[in-house]
Amino acid sequence: MKLVIANKAYSSWSFRPWILMKALALPFEEELIPLYQPDTASRIARYSQAGRVPVLIDGDITVWDSLSIIEYLAETRPDLAIWPRDRAARAHARSLSNEMHSGFMPLRAALPMNMRRAPKPVPHDDDVDTAIDRICQAFIEARDRFGGAGAFLYGDFSAADAMYAPVVSRFHGYAVPVPPAVKAYMEVVMALPAWKEWHADAMAEPWYEPRYDDMG
Numbered sequence: 001m002k003l004v005i006a007n008k009a010y011s012s013w014s015f016r017p018w019i020l021m022k023a024l025a026l027p028f029e030e031e032l033i034p035l036y037q038p039d040t041a042s043r044i045a046r047y048s049q050a051g052r053v054p055v056l057i058d059g060d061i062t063v064w065d066s067l068s069i070i071e072y073l074a075e076t077r078p079d080l081a082i083w084p085r086d087r088a089a090r091a092h093a094r095s096l097s098n099e100m101h102s103g104f105m106p107l108r109a110a111l112p113m114n115m116r117r118a119p120k121p122v123p124h125d126d127d128v129d130t131a132i133d134r135i136c137q138a139f140i141e142a143r144d145r146f147g148g149a150g151a152f153l154y155g156d157f158s159a160a161d162a163m164y165a166p167v168v169s170r171f172h173g174y175a176v177p178v179p180p181a182v183k184a185y186m187e188v189v190m191a192l193p194a195w196k197e198w199h200a201d202a203m204a205e206p207w208y209e210p211r212y213d214d215m216g
């Protein structure tokens, strides 16, 4: 399989299937198309007319959009429990993942992912705090109800943890105050070898985007 992604510093949507595949040791090659370059659109168009990454190529099958890729992987690798095995946990994990995929716009706009950011807060509006509070409440609920003895949202690492990995990066990078249980969960995610690999690659990238890197 080949996963087409964008900058590891900035591309939150690329990070989601990438960290899932790495954390679950799914073999794949990657192609990184840097954003905001003169040839970005034409390079992405070679893989998807939707004009967005991530895109997964599996033989003659092309899957675009982060959550579709995750669903495709879950369908093709049922042995891996990409979604939790328990039906109630799975329903909760899918709902929470879709809530991320279709929502939290104020948070996404005000606190864009920048994996290279040294932790520092930025002023933000109340609707960002509303999103932060909702995510913290949902993390705690998932862990309390379904976490069991595991360290992730639903016990073992799952698609939901992958969908929220960029939120962990945002909370960390913008020094968002969070309850201790959320802090502990963030530390578990940031300790993953897959996280460290993505972070190291992001730090080594040559591209510089003032809209993210000069946020203050």
Ligand SMILES: N[C@@H](CCC(=O)N[C@@H](CS)C(=O)NCC(=O)O)C(=O)O
Pocket (backbone or CB within 6 Å): 006, 010, 011, 012, 013, 014, 035, 036, 040, 041, 051, 052, 053, 054, 064, 065, 066, 067
């Ligand atoms: N809903 C899509 C969003 C994908 C998306 O917005 N990707 C951005 C990079 S993070 C992109 O490809 N941008 C291309 C461009 O701006 O030219 C998904 O979940 O994959």
